[in-house]
Amino acid sequence: MFTHQAPPPRRIKTTATPTTMAKDEPVAGILLGDSCYWHPDQVANPHGCIIGGSGAGKTQTLKAIAHASRTDLAVQIVVIDFHGDQAIEGETCHPIHMESPHGINPLVINLDRQGGGPNLKAIELAMLLRKTLTMGPNQEGLLIEVIKDCYSERRIFQEKPMSWLLEPPNFADLKFKLDTRVEDKEAVKLRLKMSAMFEYGIFCKPQPPLGHHTRWDLSKLPPELQAIAGDALASQVMNAHRLLGDTTGLRTLLFIDEAKELGHSRALDRIAADGRKYGLGLWVASQSSRHISKDVLSNTFTKLVLPVDASELPLTARTFRFSQEAIAALNPLESLVRFGKAASKISITPYYQRCG
Structure with missing residues (x-):
């Protein structure tokens, strides 16, 4: 059950944009790379999207943001892991498979009296x-x-x-x-x-609590069951935050790599549209923007583009408003970053460089 209250937003005595800060100023956000920081309390919403092909550094980037969110922002982290490669320090992992003692219950009720039952x-x-x-x-x-x-x-x-x-x-x-x-x-x-x-049998077993920092490893399940399990978890996270009520702070960040496994989830659309006012942020990653719904893309303020397959260049350029030449010139762990209208190119600081 979610009970953690996010600390009050850290104020910055500067007029810096969400993308950069002077070296002698206090950091009130998460370093993405170079001098580029993500400040969830200074942008339109705390949602983020990462697009990158195989070997581009997408997983390392998502893990880096999740790790820093837990340690630097002190918010709760929930990771829905479809490939089993999203482990980070300090987590509680729930592997979900046939021999696991626990499962996921899609029949957990939304307790909101106006929208549940x-x-x-x-x-x-x-x-x-x-x-x-x-x-x-x-x-x-x-x-x-x-x-x-x-x-x-x-x-x-x-x-x-x-x-x-x-x-x-x-x-x-x-x-x-x-x-x-x-x-x-x-x-x-x-x-x-x-x-x-x-x-x-994974939907017939007792479900552990969502917890303070949990990773749900769904990598052993077939894609059809992954989609149902992932959607159920995302829906439960959103419902729990609706019950907590409105807030101006950030309570929890939900991370999902390989978002295509969820398809165009109604639960993710709800989080992208309404999660901000309940203190819930969403970060999704995929190899192509076509795997992410229009609602999620349009409601995601922060966008990172890493190297993509050549076949994805035209669509990625149109969707994220970068030139095909700029995207094609990227190397692994290099990213074009867009905060609304502001954009820059950075070298990502990966997860393996952030933890001991």
């Missing part, structure tokens, strides 16, 4: 699974009905918000409900479509 969670999850399982409207409606039955069995009801605090069901309950509907052809088909999810 079991019925809305059932609809939200059915919409997510509709894409993954290629469900028609009949199966989607059936899934909503069965999920609501699972909540009812736990005595959790939409009209009784106090019941939302009870332990929610998980996919073991969902499997049991579908198994009992042997005479329902649609239920049998839906059970077959969900058989891989039930077989892996």
